Amino acid sequence: MDDGAKSKVLEVRGLQVKLQTGTGTVPLLEPIDFELKKGQVLGLVGESGSGKTVTCNALLQLLDRQTMDVKGSVRLNGRELNGMAAEEMRRILGKDIALIMQNPMNAFTPVYTIGAQFMETIRTHTQLTTRQARNLAITALEKMNLPEPAKLLKRYPFQLSGGMLQRVMIAISMCLRPAVVIADEPTTALDVVNQLQVLRELDRLRTEYGTSILLISHDLGVISQMADEVAVMQQGRIVEQAEVHRLFNQPQHEYTKILLHARPKLSLRDMNQVGG
Numbered sequence: 001m002d003d004g005a006k007s008k009v010l011e012v013r014g015l016q017v018k019l020q021t022g023t024g025t026v027p028l029l030e031p032i033d034f035e036l037k038k039g040q041v042l043g044l045v046g047e048s049g050s051g052k053t054v055t056c057n058a059l060l061q062l063l064d065r066q067t068m069d070v071k072g073s074v075r076l077n078g079r080e081l082n083g084m085a086a087e088e089m090r091r092i093l094g095k096d097i098a099l100i101m102q103n104p105m106n107a108f109t110p111v112y113t114i115g116a117q118f119m120e121t122i123r124t125h126t127q128l129t130t131r132q133a134r135n136l137a138i139t140a141l142e143k144m145n146l147p148e149p150a151k152l153l154k155r156y157p158f159q160l161s162g163g164m165l166q167r168v169m170i171a172i173s174m175c176l177r178p179a180v181v182i183a184d185e186p187t188t189a190l191d192v193v194n195q196l197q198v199l200r201e202l203d204r205l206r207t208e209y210g211t212s213i214l215l216i217s218h219d220l221g222v223i224s225q226m227a228d229e230v231a232v233m234q235q236g237r238i239v240e241q242a243e244v245h246r247l248f249n250q251p252q253h254e255y256t257k258i259l260l261h262a263r264p265k266l267s268l269r270d271m272n273q274v275g276g
């Protein structure tokens with residue numbers, strides 16, 4: 001599709017974060033700009049501490065306003081999120097924009113079944129009956145290629161492997177078809193087989209539903225397989241942003257060149273050989 005024809009789903013302009021301390025302010029994020037078009041995957045890369053998670057939390061309005069000064073604009077389908085009241089943001093989070101975290105174990109409450117946690121998300125955002133919500137949950141789990149979804153709903157998080165839990169989390173995130181998914185190191189805690197499965201599912205969601213994905217990763221192998229465009233972060237700044245092939249073949253910034261020493265390890269083509 002012609003880039004000009006794609007609509008901008010997420011537009012970030014001059015997003016800036018400062019940490020307020022007793023002795024002054026510390027900049028965590030210098031003003032950054034980027035946008036996500038429908039069905040586009042933007043990779044956000046950079047070493048540990050470069051500001052990837054701060055960016056993601058700033059987008060989702062999850063930073064503590066008592067200690068963080070957040071400036072700039074974050075527009076989701078034209079609607080300004082920055083400074084939005086918490087109550088209103090709660091209605092958007094999980095429905096229009098969803099987060100997939102690095103460690104799926106942290107996303108679940110251990111004492112509730114998978115089903116209970118699925119239901120809570122669905123019923124917070126929709127008027128569906130319990131039966132309809134259950135059917136939606138089962139369909140979403142089936143789409144993630146998870147076996148015996150009805151049984152899975154009765155299980156507790158600790159009864160599932162990390163890879164399965166991550167796919168359950170993606171199923172929960174995706175069941176309401178959010179326009180944007182922010183995936184913060186979604187495969188880092190997984191073994192290679194599960195990494196490939198999760199990446200394959202994310203790729204499918206983008207193709208099937210036109211979901212736009214901000215994929216945060218320090219793994220350039222993952223980024224090279226998934227992203228259309230890549231933004232490179234260093235010390236709270238985006239130092240280079242380019243189309244994925246251009247970034248890999250003709251890096252402009254010294255820091256990008258250093259990062260590129262990490263060789264891509266994963267291939268979507270290999271995924272066909274991985275079961276599940």
Ligand SMILES: Nc1ncnc2c1ncn2[C@@H]1O[C@H](COP(=O)(O)OP(=O)(O)OP(=O)(O)O)[C@@H](O)[C@H]1O
Pocket residue numbers: 019028046047048049050051052053054055218
């Ligand atoms: N709540 C906070 N209070 C103080 N400093 C913070 C806070 N959150 C992040 N920082 C600082 O902001 C900088 C960017 O951190 P961030 O977690 O965004 O990096 P990252 O690129 O996501 O790293 P990693 O890949 O390790 O997750 C770091 O110097 C970190 O110490």
